[in-house]
Amino acid sequence: MPSDGQTPRGASKPTENVTSIGMASTDEELVARSMGGDLDSFNQLVLRWERPIYALAYRVIGREDDARDVCQETFLRAFRALGGFKGQAKFSSWLYRITLNLCRDWIRRQRRQPVAQAPEGVDLLDLATETTPAESIEDLVARRELSLAVQRAMAVLPEEQRTAIILKEYHGLTFQEIADLLDCPLSTVKTRLYQGLTVLRRQLAGAGLGSNSMTGRS
């Protein structure tokens, strides 16, 4: 299952962040060194987390350029507020919280259904460069269309349900972490997830993407 947050770039490339004894630095170690004024350590954290943060922002607000801005602003705010980070939560959770706050601000400013207008043009020429030898252009188009269908279906969801699904489905946070981030009870998170997934099933079935397994007919 997808989980961008579980495999941040630094974790998949441990050689990018190694200490003198050859072990990858943890977020906590890098945060501690950053708080001591080590800019390189903070930039290692940026390198490690920029892609998950960008993915979160993109899925919540649905616009590439705006997601990039939110991502950049997230790290700027984190850098400025680093002195106030007490380590009670994980550094990644702290970043997620900043990102979600910025996304909420963005959505308020836009006053629109963010993801509904989000789908941007499918650049097949770009896609063609991404394809593997085993994947035809037809498969590639089908995959991208499925991606857009999911994006559109997600756009229909209320923001709370969409955010809960994104954090669980694509970032692999635990229910407790999501509850802490969204400042709501654990049961509320599960309810939002269930309701959101139910709406998604309907939406995707309506778009002709329902299957026996998805609709529950076995």
Added chain:
Amino acid sequence: MKCDREQLISYLYDDVSAAERLAFERHLRGCAECHDELVALRGLRSTLSAWTPPQPELAFEVVDHRIGQPRPRTAGWRAWWTPAAGLAAAAALVLAAASALAHLEIRYGSDGFSVRTGWNTQAAVLVPSPAPSQDAQRLEAAYADVERRLHDLESASHAPAAASPIRTASQTTAADRQSDVEILTRVRDLLAQSESRQQRELALRIAQVLRDVDAQRTADLARIQLGLGKIDAMTTADAAAHRELANYLITSTRQQK
């Protein structure tokens, strides 16, 4: 155990304790509704995995301005750059070049020699004629003397016979002949000095013009370079538009099939 949606969701994402997992699995064996829903939600999760975000080049970096300059970031200028800005810059470039040409002014008068363009304020500085030096004063005095003596000669040749004694060739004295030779020599000297002075001034002015033109040319080249860079960016935007059109055509063709 009755149907519990929260338990279903926890089990779906495997975010349950071992005891909760066993209890829900016991429930699943006896509840077709929960079983079907679980299968459906698993299928949905598989579909959701198709939604992948773009993979832009990010490479964010926090830099300390006190100890160094930020590294160049293509994303920065891309974000700043728009086709409209390029169009405006190109228009400004053309306008600047036209204005510079239109304002080119070369003037030479009693107050000196001046070259003026619309851009180079240094070139627009009026260059005055050199202040009269002692040499010049001496030359002017000599010139006035020569003029006076010529005037005297002319007056003498046109004077009525009664008013002045007739001067024949025999009456022309050696002193007068000596005076004429001296006058001619002085005239030649004056002309030579004047010519030399004008040549020096001309050389000075030409050097000034060349410097101004060179400065203007350097500034124009810089502007043209900037404009070309911006036009290049506009061309990239056009290429992106063509790519979009190509994508649209491919998609349309596929839909018709």
